[in-house]
Amino acid sequence: MNAQVGNWDDLRLFLAVARSGTLSGAARALGVNHSTVFRRIGAFEDGLGVRLFERLPNGYLLTPAGEEMQAGALRVEDEIAGLSRMVTGQDLRLSGTVRVTTIDMLAFGLLPRHLASFRKAYPGIEIELVVGNATLSLSRREADVALRVGNEPPESLVGRRAGRLVFAVYGSADYYDSHIGPDLAQHDWIGFDAEHAALVRRFTSFLPGVTPALRANSVAAALAAAKAGLGLAPLPCGIADLEPDLARVAPLPDDFTLDLWLLTHEDLRRTARIRALLDFLADALLKEAPLLEGRLGGDGAEIISAP
Amino acid sequence: MNAQVGNWDDLRLFLAVARSGTLSGAARALGVNHSTVFRRIGAFEDGLGVRLFERLPNGYLLTPAGEEMQAGALRVEDEIAGLSRMVTGQDLRLSGTVRVTTIDMLAFGLLPRHLASFRKAYPGIEIELVVGNATLSLSRREADVALRVGNEPPESLVGRRAGRLVFAVYGSADYYDSHIGPDLAQHDWIGFDAEHAALVRRFTSFLPGVTPALRANSVAAALAAAKAGLGLAPLPCGIADLEPDLARVAPLPDDFTLDLWLLTHEDLRRTARIRALLDFLADALLKEAPLLEGRLGGDGAEIISAP
DNA sequence: AGCTGCCCTTGCATAATTGCACAGGATAAC
DNA sequence: GTTATCCTGTGCAATTATGCAAGGGCAGCT
Numbered sequence: 001m002n003a004q005v006g007n008w009d010d011l012r013l014f015l016a017v018a019r020s021g022t023l024s025g026a027a028r029a030l031g032v033n034h035s036t037v038f039r040r041i042g043a044f045e046d047g048l049g050v051r052l053f054e055r056l057p058n059g060y061l062l063t064p065a066g067e068e069m070q071a072g073a074l075r076v077e078d079e080i081a082g083l084s085r086m087v088t089g090q091d092l093r094l095s096g097t098v099r100v101t102t103i104d105m106l107a108f109g110l111l112p113r114h115l116a117s118f119r120k121a122y123p124g125i126e127i128e129l130v131v132g133n134a135t136l137s138l139s140r141r142e143a144d145v146a147l148r149v150g151n152e153p154p155e156s157l158v159g160r161r162a163g164r165l166v167f168a169v170y171g172s173a174d175y176y177d178s179h180i181g182p183d184l185a186q187h188d189w190i191g192f193d194a195e196h197a198a199l200v201r202r203f204t205s206f207l208p209g210v211t212p213a214l215r216a217n218s219v220a221a222a223l224a225a226a227k228a229g230l231g232l233a234p235l236p237c238g239i240a241d242l243e244p245d246l247a248r249v250a251p252l253p254d255d256f257t258l259d260l261w262l263l264t265h266e267d268l269r270r271t272a273r274i275r276a277l278l279d280f281l282a283d284a285l286l287k288e289a290p291l292l293e294g295r296l297g298g299d300g301a302e303i304i305s306a307p
Numbered sequence: 308m309n310a311q312v313g314n315w316d317d318l319r320l321f322l323a324v325a326r327s328g329t330l331s332g333a334a335r336a337l338g339v340n341h342s343t344v345f346r347r348i349g350a351f352e353d354g355l356g357v358r359l360f361e362r363l364p365n366g367y368l369l370t371p372a373g374e375e376m377q378a379g380a381l382r383v384e385d386e387i388a389g390l391s392r393m394v395t396g397q398d399l400r401l402s403g404t405v406r407v408t409t410i411d412m413l414a415f416g417l418l419p420r421h422l423a424s425f426r427k428a429y430p431g432i433e434i435e436l437v438v439g440n441a442t443l444s445l446s447r448r449e450a451d452v453a454l455r456v457g458n459e460p461p462e463s464l465v466g467r468r469a470g471r472l473v474f475a476v477y478g479s480a481d482y483y484d485s486h487i488g489p490d491l492a493q494h495d496w497i498g499f500d501a502e503h504a505a506l507v508r509r510f511t512s513f514l515p516g517v518t519p520a521l522r523a524n525s526v527a528a529a530l531a532a533a534k535a536g537l538g539l540a541p542l543p544c545g546i547a548d549l550e551p552d553l554a555r556v557a558p559l560p561d562d563f564t565l566d567l568w569l570l571t572h573e574d575l576r577r578t579a580r581i582r583a584l585l586d587f588l589a590d591a592l593l594k595e596a597p598l599l600e601g602r603l604g605g606d607g608a609e610i611i612s613a614p
Numbered sequence: 615a616g617c618t619g620c621c622c623t624t625g626c627a628t629a630a631t632t633g634c635a636c637a638g639g640a641t642a643a644c
Numbered sequence: 645g646t647t648a649t650c651c652t653g654t655g656c657a658a659t660t661a662t663g664c665a666a667g668g669g670c671a672g673c674t
Contacts, residue, residue: 004391004448009316011387024621033663038623040661048394049403057670058621065397072390076383080318083379084311087355090372096356141311331651340633345653364640365651
């Protein structure tokens, strides 16, 4: 008879197109050629005898039938992701790959030396680092471990608060030499965009009425802008203190901090290699608390003291 | 990272092996070569890094991990079957294939001429007839329509009672000419096996203490045995009256009947081609009620009258 | 208006998957 | 004990799926 999902894997490609809205976007997400996605979707629709997407010049749009298909396909995906987690969760080998996701400032400024140490300690475990400021899904196994900043973790994940990032004001020597005095409000500022709501709020509390001249969408970008002499920036001490081109200009209020979270999915917490990485990083980050909390580059050394 | 279900279609093959217990059985069920199943299962396990089956000389046995995988894969299968039904349920074309399942006595003795008429009426619809006495799953789309006998349909199906098969005692002319008298209890009998519980009960009520010399596992087999002169058999009039080699020997009690059911899955009842077939068969079977209820070959014409 | 970058679609070559044929082992039936 | 039938497993050829390269369309930018 007709209209059977003959190849269940077609649903995986269908979902990717549904999510991205384009064949090309789906192909990138899936790691295949866009012509492959084109043919697979076409064959899938032919086999079902139904149109799942409307073809537009700039992409593919779900039809009503496609929307119903998507709802079911998402349930299939959840189920299969659960199976993958179940299998991985029982894996007691200290080998294989762990995919870690984090934001760029941690990826460049904090993690590499710890991951290098981890690799020395566990040569059988490979690390795949996925850097990006989009929050990847651990439920869908887009990553196994996440190192995130924020003030509470998502509900479905398990993990621990692994440290606290204390922020201070930094600027480059070049910037400071050519700009006026100790009144912070009179300086140029590098701030953050609306996606960093916690940082925006704290900055506005700290310097009401000051509008940053540049708003970055990531802390790493802000740090780079500060190094380039574009202004002063509130930056985490654990990262900025390691930059020879930056100087700590002033402290920030005690609440100008972000918590650091080490997270995984509940089903994966007993996977040996994931357990090993989480334990290792937790210990390493604990030992780095003085740096993270700004107590090394420290108190009393700022160009401008706390008022 | 490891242990992801990379190709969701692997689950479909996995389930087939889990069900049948052998590569060869799964291959037959799936319509592929057994070597394909062998390689797909091997690759699936390698990709997951876990053994799902224990290899035995006579087949494949699920490991504990395999059993957990099976539980989830069954949920995936249900979901995908629901998607297939959803798509098919919306199909308004009077074309395509309808898979019909029924038991052998109906397949050989009743359906063919009606299916021939249906095909003439709807040349765009193809019929696939699956004959067997195993009850196929309409939920899993093993068939679209079932013509079954029994006294109530399974809960999850929808359908209608399409007629009633009245039974009578039949024997071949050869048998009767060479066997003694009007006492039915003194004859050789062809009965049914334990899977035909309703018929066994009725027969025992009818002739207590008579043990059939031959027990058939299908009514078609019983009919063939009766034609071969092996004894008397309780057979449905709608089928046996059409056999020139069989004569109705005696009536049976009024409750020696089976209901005829036309069934489909709830989600498929609005599929145009399935709707068309159900309506057509219901009408055809209604018109055949005189034959099915034994009123054509009938009353008063038996060699031995009802006591 | 022209250019750039994104998109979809298609023909051909390559890679991967599948089927075929065969071999060997185990079990059941005779 | 022998034979038949089932099973799994493997090498090679055939088939199918995929990637590559190219072309065309469209929207946005200069």
